[in-house]
Amino acid sequence: MSALDIAAAVRSGERRATDVLDEHLARIEAGDGDIHAFNLVTADAAREEAEAVDAAVARGDDPGPLAGVPVALKDNMCTRGIPTTCSSKVLEGWRPPYDATVVTRLRAAGAVAVGKTNLDEFAMGSSTENSAFGPTHNPRDLTRVPGGSSGGTAASVAADFTPLGIGSDTGGSIRQPAAFCGVVGMKPTYGAVSRYGLIAFASSLDQIGPFASSVADAAAMFDVIAGPDPRDSTSIRDYAPNASSVLDRGVAGLRVGVIRELSGGAGTVDGLSADVLARTQEAVDALAAAGATVEEISVPSATLGLSAYYLVAPAEASSNLARYDGVRYGLRVDAPTTGEMNTASRTAGFGPEVKRRIMLGTYALSAGYYDAFYGKALKVRTMMLREFAEAYEKVDVLVTPTAPTTAFPLGERTADPMTMYVNDVCTIPSNLTGHPGISVPFGIGEDGLPVGVQVLAPALGDELTFQVASVLEAAAAGGAS
Amino acid sequence: MTDFFAAAATDDTPIEPSLPDGWELVVGLEVHVELDTATKLFCGCANQFGSEPNTNICPTCLGLPGSLPVMNESAVELAMRLGRALGCDVNRSVMARKNYFYPDMPKDFQTTQYDQPTNSDGRVVLGDGFVVGIERAHIEEDTGKSTHVGGGGRINDAEYSLVDYNRAGVPLVEIVSRPDVRTIDHAKAYVEELRGILLATGVSDARMEEGSMRVDANVSVRPHGSAELRTRCEIKNINSVRSLGRAIEYEARRHIDLWTNDGAPDQETRHWDEEGGRTTSGRSKEDADDYRYFQEPDLVPLEPSAETVAAIDAAMPPLPAARRAALLEASGADASAVGIVVERGQDGLAMAAIEAGAEPEKVVTRLVNDLAVDDWSKVEGEAFAELIRMESAGELSATQAKQILGDLVEQGGDPAEHAASRGFEAMDTGELESLVDQLIADHPEEWARFTGSDDGDRKKMQGFFTGQIMKATKGQADGKAVAQLLAQKSS
CATH class of the missing domain: 3.90.1300.10 (Amidase signature (AS) domain)
Structure with a gap:
């Protein structure tokens, strides 16, 4: 129900x-x-x-x-x-x-x-x-x-x-x-x-x-x-x-863009699986069948999103997570001095991935490294905003895969953070730009697991993402894929 | 924070007299002031000194997970008002995070401003015309307050520590001067002048003893005439203007001793020890934290419009420098006396009294000498002018005038009425003369000493006769008239 x-x-x-x-x-x-x-x-x-x-x-x-x-x-x-x-x-x-x-x-x-x-x-x-x-x-x-x-x-x-x-x-x-x-x-x-x-x-x-x-x-x-x-x-x-x-407005006359770099076109990012790309193409076809026009769009900075994100996000996290110091709430591991108590509490309290990102972010913001890392990431962010703004002059929404693959087995990627980080390559750009995005199920992969297709829109285009997703949902249910 | 830059001494560069010849003092000052807002910088908690510990707190000023800051617009308005009063440009500004761990800082970062402060490039003109440049005056939040109990009483050797977060998130402005000050007197005058500006603009109550105004001094020395800037030390924990002078002098002498003995001071933070009269080493800057500043993502930039700044300028109350100039011109009194009147905020009363026709110089002298009280709000300009007139005209003796000024302070009103109700009436000269004659007749021995050649005796006896007359008249006699009569009778 x-x-x-x-x-x-x-x-x-x-x-x-x-x-x-x-x-x-x-x-x-x-x-x-x-x-x-x-x-x-x-x-x-x-x-x-x-x-x-x-x-x-x-x-x-x-x-x-x-x-x-x-x-x-x-x-x-x-x-x-x-x-x-x-x-x-x-x-x-x-x-x-x-x-x-x-x-x-x-x-x-x-x-x-x-x-x-x-x-x-x-x-x-x-x-x-x-x-x-x-x-x-x-x-x-x-x-x-x-x-x-x-x-x-x-x-x-x-x-x-x-x-x-x-x-x-x-x-x-x-x-x-x-x-x-x-x-x-x-x-x-x-x-x-x-x-x-x-x-x-x-x-x-x-x-x-x-x-x-x-x-x-x-x-x-x-x-x-x-x-x-x-x-x-x-x-x-x-x-x-x-x-x-x-939700019932349809997509007739809507201009749909396909990001070349995130859909297997020239200069595309690595790791996008064939079945996910195929479902995405079918979703685009379904929108065309429902009256949308489709155009391939190039957003070169989309491929830089992952690198920028793994500087900006850890940098902010290193500051946001400083407060978990054992002083006021949560876990406290006692030690002879306040500083040692802070360290002991944080060492015992945080897991390895959180520690990895705190260290990464601390490094990215440090004197002497700021310009090369955090500062450069902010520039990528600005560039990305500009390129997406240009894209949205030509189209109303963009369609990409949500994730490069379907769900992977437990334990498969825990040993290598980089293979894990690549999961976010298609979703990260809209976090860096602040734009809305929706993932809607669209068929299944070779392994029988669900595939998600992502619809992106410019800032304040939230309603539009639902409007387009609604058409994809109906198409998926109708077996159009 | 202070951006030191080289500046060579010129002929009119003042020289600090207490230091050995050939040495020049270089001082930059960082002054933190708590803004006089009803609530804290990022939340609705009361901004109040002296409450029970940890009663003015909420998720935001405790930095609880998930809490967010919301900028207090009246704090921003006060900060911009102060900036304009210091002659600063008011800029588009952004908040930044200064990251370091400290138990009384709830988020383990301080929300402050870094490369884009609200106010920059101002100046403070001291009473003698000396100009101190202002590099910036930026907005930031205060920290909580730690009390270290037992053990050595410091954070790392105490038995335990108590933290009061009432002060966490209280709005501050940090005023950073350029390293322009060359004498201890100017350092002190600068802080006094800032205090006057803070009070005049209503930006802060500027109480050093309660910590709502805190002064750190960056001190270095160099050979006189040199343009170099040598290693500086930042002196903290200075609790009064007097201590500021002592701390600078101590620190400058320490540097000179080191330089003249083939040594050099370390760049570090030092603490002023009031009882010991010395500075002691604090944290060294070399192993200080890297603060990893970055823009505060939870707040939006502050972008005051030109209209906002114009409105602040239009509403700016007269500042101490302008008020001193006005009273100096109106009174012709001594500059230092005028300075005292303005510092006490009594220049409004002085101007009103002068306007009401009182002798301008007397107004200033009377205020300086007789009105060093906390609350003089009931004294009106016209009443004060009338009091001065009555005294000058001999209608009141100096003693009586003082008593009536006391009445005015307590009750306000009209001096003539107070005089009448106290039964003060100008004594008839004839009546006074007969009293004097009677006294001379009653005390021939004393009179002989008064008229003799011994100056000391004469003075003593003048006191004796005046005292007797005052006793007989219950203080109503005019001292000057008595002196005149005594002089007449003895010649």
Whole structure:
């Protein structure tokens, strides 16, 4: 049952939110032992929220557009009084004294948060294997990774534990796991959704977005969480998108661009698998069949995104993660002096990937290296913004694969960070530019696993990504591929 | 932070008199001031000194995971006002992160400004016309406050440490001077002048003792006439203007000793030890952190419009330098006395009294000598002028005038009414003369000493007779008139 169907049934009084909740909790209980989508299931708190929704319906009050819909929250969203771990030992025992803005908005819309989902520690990774609490397994094939870093949320939606989920995307962390798990995942325009209460990885790249089984459900969730927030200075003022209202507009007359460098054309990046490229081409064909015009576009800097990203993101992370020093909250390992206590706590608290990125970022920002590394990465970012702006003068949206491959086996890439980082090559550019992007399932690969196709749009083009994704979803369902 | 640049001494470069001949003092000052806002720089917590520890705190100023800063617009307005008062350009500016670990800094980075500060390139003109260049005046957040308990009382040898985060996130402006100061007096005058500007503009309460104004001095020396800049030391923990002078002198002498004995100072941060009267070595700059500055991604650039800056200029209250000039011109009084009146903020009262017709120089003298009180807000210009007139006209004795000034400070009102209610009336000269005659008759021995040739005796007896008359008249007699009568009678 879709999120929108559940909400309609709960709003009309046909179904009770508590019954909906029990049904989903039972599924989690039965299935999550194998999958490990959740770090924590908050059944009691969820029941209170569901009862509040039912009470509102009984009173005749509007229970909200997502009334009674169970949602999964990535465990880097602050939840008042409920442990929020970032899948890291360093936050052991910490309970935030406040809710993230998205959490508040979802509750106000009647959604029921059922728990906190697993992620790569501090959202650093592409497989959810970098979790201090063990990996999440892909519900489509338990021997495979679900992608990451929002792998827990993607798995929760794919396993039908929750119709909706919240993730965060710094370099592809919503879109890539959505592709691997065969669900819809969307990264909004930077500033469309408040980051207040999202535990920062790389502040200039992080953005919260929805996961759902369908484009319409994802749009409904996006409409609830988007909009300005005075607590986030980077949130866009006066921006109130309504993606749900554009889903049936089609693509007739729309100009669709294919990025040559990310689609197997000349100068293309390495590692894009043939079946993923084939599905992407079929998706483009489907859009053409639906009335769009198609054009190949060159964005040369797209291939530099990975290098720039792995300087900018770690640099910001090295600063954002400094506060986990054992002084105020979380893990403290005692030592004779304050400095030694800081070091001991951080050494014990952070996993290897987080340490790797903190060191990388610290180095990139250091005196004498700043210009060669961080400074150069900022220049690439500027260049990329310019090239994408030029591309969007010629086309309305861009279509690429979401990830180079389908979901890979657990453990296959953990030994070599570079093969892991390459996963994000198609998704990273829109984080560096702040543009929106959506991944929608489009057929399967040779291994029988889902393939995701990505639709990109310029800043504030969030509605457009849903509009195009909706056409692809219909085409995929109709067997057009 | 100070960008030292070479500047050769010229003929009119002042020389610090307390240092050995042939040496020139070079001082740059970094002054941190807490802005007088209702709330902190990035959150809604109260910006308040003296609250119970850890009561003015929230997720943002504690730097809790997931929290975000939101810029306090009134802090920015105050910072720009200060910048304009210092003659700075107000620029498009961005916040930056200064990364280093310290337990009283909740995020383990300080949000400050680096290569794009809000204010740059200003100047402060001191009372004697000496100009101190201002390199920048940038916005930043304050840290919390640590108390190290037991052991050696320092961060790494205490038994335990307590941290109060009430001050974390309080808005600051750091005013960085150019290394223009050459004498201790100018260093002190610069800080006093800044304080006057801060008070006049309402930017800060500028209380050094409460830490809302903190002064660090970058000190170096060089042979007189040289243009080089030698190794400097940054002196911290200076708690008063007086200490600033002592610290600079100590540090300069220490440098001269090192240079003249084939040594050299290390570039380092040093702490002023008030009791010991010396500076002690702190952290060496060589092993100081690399702060890894980068633009703060959680905040957007500050881009004040030309209209905003124009509005700040238009609303700028008169600054101490202009007020000194105005009172100097209106009163013709001594420059240092005028300086004191302006520093106390009594120049408004002085101008009002002068306008009401009081003798200008007397107004300034009376204020300096008799109105060194905290609250003089009830004294009105006209009343003050009338008081001076009454005294000059002999309607009140000096003692009576002082008493009535006390009444004005406490109650305000009109001096004539206070005089009447105290029963002060000008004494008739005839009445006074008969009193004097009576006293002479009663004390022939004393009178003989008064009229004798011994000057000392004469002075003593003048005091005796004046005292007796004051006693008899309950202080209502005019001392000058008494002296005149005594002189008349003895000639």
